[in-house]
Amino acid sequence: MSYTAEAVKVMIASPSDVAKERQLIRDVIHEWNAVHAEDRRIVLMPVGWETHSAPDMGDRPQAIINKQLLKSCDLLVAVFWTRLGSPTGVAASGTVEEINEHLASGKPAMIYFSGVPVRMDSVDGEKYEKLLAFKKDLKSKGLIDEYEDLTAFREKFARHLAQRVIRSFTSSQDPGEVGQPPPAEGRPDLSEAAGDLLLEAVQDAGGTIMSLATIGGDHVATNGRDFVETGNARSAALWRGAVDELEGLGLIEDRTGKGELYFVTDAGYRIGDLLRGG
Numbered sequence: 001m002s003y004t005a006e007a008v009k010v011m012i013a014s015p016s017d018v019a020k021e022r023q024l025i026r027d028v029i030h031e032w033n034a035v036h037a038e039d040r041r042i043v044l045m046p047v048g049w050e051t052h053s054a055p056d057m058g059d060r061p062q063a064i065i066n067k068q069l070l071k072s073c074d075l076l077v078a079v080f081w082t083r084l085g086s087p088t089g090v091a092a093s094g095t096v097e098e099i100n101e102h103l104a105s106g107k108p109a110m111i112y113f114s115g116v117p118v119r120m121d122s123v124d125g126e127k128y129e130k131l132l133a134f135k136k137d138l139k140s141k142g143l144i145d146e147y148e149d150l151t152a153f154r155e156k157f158a159r160h161l162a163q164r165v166i167r168s169f170t171s172s173q174d175p176g177e178v179g180q181p182p183p184a185e186g187r188p189d190l191s192e193a194a195g196d197l198l199l200e201a202v203q204d205a206g207g208t209i210m211s212l213a214t215i216g217g218d219h220v221a222t223n224g225r226d227f228v229e230t231g232n233a234r235s236a237a238l239w240r241g242a243v244d245e246l247e248g249l250g251l252i253e254d255r256t257g258k259g260e261l262y263f264v265t266d267a268g269y270r271i272g273d274l275l276r277g278g
Contacts, residue, residue, distance in 0.1 A: 005043045008169050011073035012048045013098045015085035018114065020150060022048065025077055028158045032165070034234070035241050039191040042169055044161075047073055062088040062097050075164065076102040077157070081114040083127045084134055092130060108168050110160055111144045112153065155213075159259065162244030190249075193242040195275055198251060198264070200225055202272030207264035209252060211243045 012025050026046045037043045049065050056064045070076075078099055085093030091100055102109055113135055138144050145160070147153040170189065190198070197220070201209050204223035212219045218236035220227045220243060227242075229235035243262060246252045251268035254261070264272070 005037060005041050006169070007043050007045055008075060008165070009045045009047050009073040011070055011076040011098065011102065012046055013076055013078040013095045015080065015083050015093065015095055017081045017083055018079045021079045021081075021112075021114070021153060024150060024154050025079075025157060028154060028161060031158070031237050032161060032241065035238050036162075036165075036191065039193075040165070040170060042165060044165070060089060062090070062094045065094070066098065066101055070098055070101055073102070074107060074169070076107065076109040078109065078111045079114065079153075080112070080131060080135070081116065082118055082123045082131065084131050092134065096134065108164060110157075110164060111138060111142075112157070113144060113146045114153070115146050115148045116150070155259065158240065159244050159247075162241055163248035166245060166248035190271075190275075191242065191245060193238050194245040197222065197227060197239065197242045198246055198268060198272050199275050200227075201252070201264050202269055202276075204264075207269070209243060209246075209262040209264075210260065211240060211262065212260055 010025075010029060012022055014022055029044045029046045033044055047069055049069065052069050053065055054068065056068070058064075059067075076099065078095055080095070085095050088094050088097050091097035099109060099111065135144070145156060147156055197209065201207060201222040209222040210219065212221075217230055218228050218240065220236075220239035227235075227239045243252070246268070247254060247262065249267075251265060251271055252262040253265050255263055
């Protein structure tokens with residue numbers, strides 16, 4: 001079955017010391033596409049200088065990258081660890097210049113700082129101080145996030161990405177253009193998985209959804225039912241994505257801040273009633 005999808009370009013910005021994070025970002029984006037692209041009619045396209053830039057002359061290297069890549073990107077994801085990167089003549093580093101240019105255009109950015117342990121004798125003290133100053137400046141201008149290991153980064157980024165797509169890119173879709181009926185009045189355009197999960201959650205006595213990662217595998221459960229098929233990574237990704245979607249729409253909330261226990265909100269119960277035809 002063919003379908004029309006909107007392309008959302010995601011710029012991956014970072015210095016050279018977070019290569020593993022850059023790959024994880026790509027992996028999470030591809031996972032999101034595999035699970036949600038058809039339902040949401042959106043395809044996320046990871047963009048990076050190492051894969052999308054081409055040789056050119058006549059301007060600063062970073063200015064060329066800005067023209068070739070950054071200008072057409074819809075979302076920017078930046079990651080830092082021990083350094084900012086090399087100065088460009090305009091900004092403290094290429095990554096910093098990309099962030100400044102992107103924000104100046106009014107587009108969303110998701111910025112992360114690694115707390116992964118590092119041998120301090122392997123870190124340039126002056127460069128690290130500049131990084132800390134930049135981090136402090138960003139904190140005064142918006143909300144950034146931090147992580148302590150790659151597993152935590154992957155989990156956080158997957159959740160944040162789903163929320164960002166829902167908030168920033170789904171409202172621009174025209175259902176009539178893709179052959180889908182518009183959503184009923186007052187009812188959000190939920191994916192099938194998110195709708196099924198919410199319907200079950202509103203029937204749970206406590207109105208809760210558990211999303212847990214254990215030695216035995218992932219679990220997304222409510223009302224006595226575990227939605228994840230044991231040993232099936234795609235199933236786990238599908239139902240984690242459904243949790244992220246419901247949270248992004250304000251239909252459930254994480255009161256503990258641990259990303260494990262979610263409660264159906266008043267809006268969630270109201271939408272649940274609509275889904276049930278009540």
